[in-house]
Amino acid sequence: MSLVSWKRVVIKVGSALIAPNQNGCSSHYLLGIAQFIVRCKSMGIEVVLVSSGSVAAGSHLFNEQEEGYKPSIAVKKAMAAAGQMEMMATWDRLFDFPTAQILVTHGDLRDRERYISIKETIFSLLENGILPILNENDTVTTDKLKVGDNDNLSAMVAAAADADTLIICSDIDGLYDSNPHENPDAKLLSSVPVINDEIFAMAGGSSSSVGTGGMKTKIEAAKKAVAHGIDTYIVNGFTEQTFNALLAGKNPGTHFSPDKQPMKEHLHWMTHTSTAQGEVVVENDFTTELEDDSELLTSNEIIAVNGDFAVGDTILVRKDDGTRLAKAKSNYSSCLLSFIAEQDDQAFASKFQDTTGPIISENNIALLEEK
Structure with missing residues (x-):
């Protein structure tokens, strides 16, 4: 799908972009993403932002930061509560239009009534020119209720928002046939027409020490999205050239082609979101x-x-x-x-x-x- 035909885009930004040094939020990498969102909106393209990073953004506020320290679940939830405020404030400063926060759990998404409520909220915000910013509600979620990574969450949000495009930001240019951090001869796949076992076998881990999602979760997210007929890209979120290329209608990363016969909305929800x-x-x-x-x-x-x-x-x-x-x-x-x-x-x-x-x-x- 060329850029000129985009109507609604979901972009997923991870913890490594939000708090790269684990010392609170940084706008260093976010400025380019914010400018991309602003330019999309100026072209009449609606944007929904899925932003990880609350735990990473809030971790520096806690005292127990000596080397080797592993915070308890309760402390991580507290980090998320504090970091979410800082993260939303950082995003809000980068835009000259209003933003809105939507915190969800998998328990919200897998319940049909609450899922529809989330859809309606997103639509109402977009209709009024407000940028929806979604994140998993790490403060209250449990193992039973959590999605676990915002890559898969972004695909569920893209389906709920009836988006035509999903852009997942990574720390590398896209999907390679082997890990580019370990193999200098690794080749970037610019296009993936079908996601199969061979594609999943290529998915290694992320080099980031901050986020929870590696390439495997990004492929899982892409599979969910393309089943709904959504063009999906995995791109390098650390370079401004990525977003300039997207705005020029070029593919700077890996493009996953949408299924030719997308699943009906309620069947997609049942298959990929409901538990x-x-x-x-x-x-x-x-x-x-x-x-x-x-x-x-x-x-x-x-x-x-x-x-x-x-x-x-x-x-x-x-x-x-x-x-x-x-x-x-x-x-x-x-x-x-x-x-x-x-x-x-x-x-x-x-x-x-x-x-x-x-x-x-x-x-x-x-x-x-x-x-």
Whole structure:
């Protein structure tokens, strides 16, 4: 997609750009990014910013900084709370238009109602010329509720914002066929038409000691984004030339082509954002074509119901050998589904299901690639 056709762009900026010396926020690398955002807005392109860096920005405010010190989770959360203020103040100083802060957890994104609320908030801000700046809410999140890295978060945000382009800033020019910090002959891939196992195998770690995301998480994010039809770039965020090239319609890094048949919005959310709250296990010889069968799934095909889920929760449908078939919205609670699946009288179970409706509705199932 050429620059002139961009309508809405999400740009992800990492901790190493925000606080490169772990001594508070620095505008050294952010000025070029801010100028890029300003120039995009002047061209009528809407921009959403996903900014890591709250922990890195706040770490210098704490006393326990001797060599080898590893802060506890509680201290990291406190660092995030303090650093988030400094980070937002730094961004705000770089723009002559208003900015807004949106802090989210994976728990917010995987809940459909809250996900829609986040979408609506982003749209309202953009409509009023306000720059949305999103970050994971590290102060309150837990292992169960966190995304864990802002690369994947940026892809989820890009999908929620209906963006046509995602730009992920890295500490290198893009995806190489091997680690360029270790191999001087490593070659940059300027274009990736399909993300497959070979592409993932090329993803090494990041040289940054500040951020939590390496190249693997950036590839994961790209896979999420292109499935939604979003052009995705991994670029070097440390050089101003990167953003000049983008504004000139050139590719300064690695471009990941969007899928030719993007997933529908709610199916993309179910596949890449929502977390399965439980699972339904079927026999290994299960052959029903889930996307075509009007019943989709019947009680006599189920051999186990695992987890505790409610009506409307996302569940995983898999074979007994572990093969993942689909993620879907369940029309039954785990308790009720277990009850009817355990009935010896299949006529009773079938009649019960005929009365209460299908276990999974036809338009609420997303087939998965076998892994």
